[in-house]
Amino acid sequence: MASEPVNANEFRELAGHVLPKMYYDFYTGGAEDQHTLKQNVDAFRRIIIDKSATVLGYKISAPIMIAPTARHQLAHPEVSILPTGAQAIKWYLSEQVYKRRDISAQIVQRAEKSGYKAIVLTVDAPRLGRREADIENRMVAPQLNNFEGILSTDVNSDIERLKSITNLPILFKGVLTHEVGVLLSTISARKAVEVGVAGIVVSNHGGRQLDYTPTTISVLEEVVDAVGGKVHVLLDGGVRRGTDVFKALALDAQAVLANVVARCSKRRTLDYRNAERCV
Numbered sequence: 001m002a003s004e005p006v007n008a009n010e011f012r013e014l015a016g017h018v019l020p021k022m023y024y025d026f027y028t029g030g031a032e033d034q035h036t037l038k039q040n041v042d043a044f045r046r047i048i049i050d051k052s053a054t055v056l057g058y059k060i061s062a063p064i065m066i067a068p069t070a071r072h073q074l075a076h077p078e079v080s081i082l083p084t085g086a087q088a089i090k091w092y093l094s095e096q097v098y099k100r101r102d103i104s105a106q107i108v109q110r111a112e113k114s115g116y117k118a119i120v121l122t123v124d125a126p127r128l129g130r131r132e133a134d135i136e137n138r139m140v141a142p143q144l145n146n147f148e149g150i151l152s153t154d155v156n157s158d159i160e161r162l163k164s165i166t167n168l169p170i171l172f173k174g175v176l177t178h179e180v181g182v183l184l185s186t187i188s189a190r191k192a193v194e195v196g197v198a199g200i201v202v203s204n205h206g207g208r209q210l211d212y213t214p215t216t217i218s219v220l221e222e223v224v225d226a227v228g229g230k231v232h233v234l235l236d237g238g239v240r241r242g243t244d245v246f247k248a249l250a251l252d253a254q255a256v257l258a259n260v261v262a263r264c265s266k267r268r269t270l271d272y273r274n275a276e277r278c279v
């Protein structure tokens with residue numbers, strides 16, 4: 001042990017150095033051959049967690065992706081350059097779809113040619129959020145005057161337009177609710193499934209668009225339940241630690257299980273390990 005103990009095993013090892021053997025053995029020992037005691041620990045050790053996940057048919061080593069963020073150049077002129085050897089699976093983020101099919105087609109085809117594997121359509125940014133710090137700092141977004149009237153904000157038309165120009169899977173980013181209009185998001189999980197997206201990102205744009213929307217982690221279960229396993233569900237917002245990822249995964253699993261239980265409710269007993277039999 002190098003310095004201070006950092007886990008239970010190292011505390012036990014330290015105790016072995018400082019306690020009389022009689023007391024150390026009393027605290028740490030088991031019955032007879034101590035087989036069960038060792039087996040308890042070994043049983044956990046034998047379980048190897050495979051953290052990999054599959055998204056849109058691509059295997060990723062952990063269920064973690066990087067959310068799109070604009071204007072990296074404000075931090076550093078070269079900061080948004082992807083390393084040549086990057087193993088990343090890139091998805092193209094589209095804030096808006098253009099009313100003119102040829103402009104949309106041009107952009108999407110460029111993304112396809114550059115090896116992007118999906119189109120992510122941000123559905124919670126028909127206009128920029130009121131960011132008061134930006135107002136105070138006079139950090140005014142460049143006006144997109146040239147685009148006036150050519151951007152669409154109608155999700156139904158957007159998805160049809162996108163589908164007509166690409167075979168790439170399409171995801172909606174910015175879904176917060178299962179039903180249209182129940183909460184504040186313009187698009188619900190059910191609607192997203194209905195119009196044929198491959199996945200949705202539960203997101204409130206990191207709280208940068210509309211204040212007082214629900215937190216993403218609080219609506220995850222409802223959304224997972226609503227899509228019933230038909231499309232991928234991703235989440236962003238407030239994820240700051242690896243344990244946050246596992247909390248989200250746990251809620252996701254809970255929602256899936258609840259869904260299965262609901263569908264199996266007519267059965268007298270439910271074998272959770274074979275729950276898919278009820279589906």
Ligand SMILES: Cc1cc2nc3c(=O)[nH]c(=O)nc-3n(C[C@H](O)[C@H](O)[C@H](O)COP(=O)(O)O)c2cc1C
Pocket residue numbers: 067068069070071093095122173203204205206207208236237238239
């Ligand atoms: C500086 C910044 C710029 C962003 N730009 C975009 C953007 O252009 N399009 C978009 O869909 N989301 C954008 N987002 C939102 C992120 O994709 C993501 O939804 C959000 O940051 C997640 O919340 P978190 O910051 O708490 O992790 C941006 C976020 C930040 C912090």
